[in-house]
Amino acid sequence: MSVTPWEVEGEINYDKLIEEFGTRPLDSHLFYRLKDPMPPPVKRGMCFSHRDLDKWLDAYDNGEKVTVLSGRGPSEKMHIGHLTLYAIPKYFQDVYKCTVYIPVSDDEKFYVKENLEIEDVEMFANDNILDILAMGFDPNKTIVHKDFEHTKIYKYAAQVAKKITYSTAKAVFGLKAENNIGWVFYPAMQATHILYPQFIEGQHLTLVPIGIDQDPFIRATRDIAEKFGFQKPATIHKKLAPGLEGPKMSSSGKNAIWLSDDEDTVANKVNKYAFSGGQPSIKEHREKGGNPDIDVSFLYLKYFFEEDDNKLEQIARDYRDGSLLSGELKEYFIEKVNNYLKEHRRRREIVAKNIDKYMLRD
RNA sequence: GGGGUCGUGGCCUAGUCCGGAAGGGCAGCGGGCUCCAGACUCGCCGAUCGUGCGUUCAAAUCGCACCGACCCCA
Missing domain, CATH: 1.10.240.10 (Tyrosyl-Transfer RNA Synthetase)
Structure with a gap:
């Protein structure tokens, strides 16, 4: 088994991942604190692990400001596997009435995907945004931004970039010598996205629902959050969605059911x-x-x-x-x-x- | 700017030194078997060998130029 942000291989043992990544299991004690009504991915065990979800719930119970954030890298159309992730931020918005941030990393996908032209990324970004929002996010409590469009974020990204050394980026993000230099800056952008609610609303707890394979980004962001006087982002981890052709396969696959399929x-x-x-x-x-x-x-x-x-x-x-x-x-x-x-x-x-x-x- | 490596079906790769009908794997497609799918099984499609020019009876293979990717040094 090998689970990294770039690749998922082999049969996945989720208990082992919790141990390997140093996260906490979403045990029954915590699970029963979650408010109803829960959507299927939340109530049926797809969410299995977390970091500081308990603190986030405490903050909410104490009436403190809390936010939720789930990003998207627009490298392709969206399929039904993707829905299982975005149901989670939607749940927290519906039940906990909090603002949901959806940063769209068009720049990242442009850097990382060899054959993606800038026009492709922009097209996928706009398409994906509609699919995500169509899940029913509240227009008054949802903030979507794209890096190519909301460029004011660069000011914050620069501050974050200064706190991440090349060695860290290399170790955490798997940078290789042959990667173009866009890859090198991207981790700063990613961390900025995660901290963005705090940059613009002041320090508070942000919950970041993600696939477990993306956890290294959270870990790196947590490491630098306090340097800005921010709180470490909390996270709730979702199991990987099964592919059409087999439960073991990762979600990104051929023969997926696209949201646009008739x-x-x-x-x-x-x-x-x-x-x-x-x-x-x-x-x-x-x-x-x-x-x-x-x-x-x-x-x-x-x-x-x-x-x-x-x-x-x-x-x-x-x-x-x-x-x-x-x-x-x-x-x-x-x-x-x-x-x-x-x-x-x-x-x-x-x-x-x-x-x-x-x-x-x- | 200097030096070097590489470019073969959608993807990976053999062949390049020592020129002579481009082979394999994965994926894909179709049939069989199945309530479907998968396993299995039978079969099928698919390559301007980066581009151009040259040498040769003959070039993926040799030479030159160009394009592209990458590495080291500056």
Whole structure:
């Protein structure tokens, strides 16, 4: 197993990651402090680890200012795996009524992705922003900014850059000799994004929901936060979303279900590619039953699309005892996804009309 | 500015020294088997060999120039 911000390899052992990264498990004690209603990724165990989430909740309980931040590197269109992340900041905004910051690192993706032209990055950035906001973020409590557009952030980035040595960047961010020098500055930008709520609102606790593979950035940012008189950002770690073709694969994959896919495409992809936990034949399936824990359709229902706990349990039960076939499960899953995407596109259009309410520009 | 390495299907790579029909792996696609998917199995597509010129009967292979990526030094 190897988990870095740049690459995820092998079968992932989350307990081991907690140990390796030095984070804290999101145990039941802390879990029960979280307010209802929780969306599937939060209530069904996709969030498994954290740093200082307890402090963030304390601060909230004490009536102190708290914010939430989840960024996005716009290197491609967005697929359903991405939704599981942004459901988390949305939850905190809905339930804890806090401001959510969404920094979009168009510059980073431009530096790092060999074949991405500046126009591509800008196109993906604008496209991704609409998809994220379409999840229902509150225009009055959501701040989106792009590095190519909100360039005033540079003043802060410079201050952060001065506090990060080359050795640190090299060690934490995996810089290699052949990387262009954009890579060298990017860690400063990333840290600035994470500290940005404090730069503009004053010191307070910011919670940063991220995939566990991105944790090294948080660690590095925590190391320098106090040099600015800021609080170390808290974080809540999400497991990696399963790929369509197998739960072990990382989320960035071919054959993902894009948020822009139409109904037929979705049905096709699921039927044709989605890894199942079913048995090789109906007869065997009826006898032995299926395994929902490795079934991608089920996992996506569990982690995102099925809000109803009873319904999910019933599906799991029926699948395990063999009365529900993989094809039937897929049929239900397809319907859920398509219903979601239909609604998503409707919200996206509304967001597009009001985009100025969200964007922080110079 | 000086010196050097490299450029082969979408990706990785063999072949380059010692010229002679461009091979493999992954991915992709189709069929079979399956309630689907995966495993498995059968099969298929796909390469201006960075570009140009030259040497030669013959150039991915040799020479020169250019383009591009990268490394070391300044």
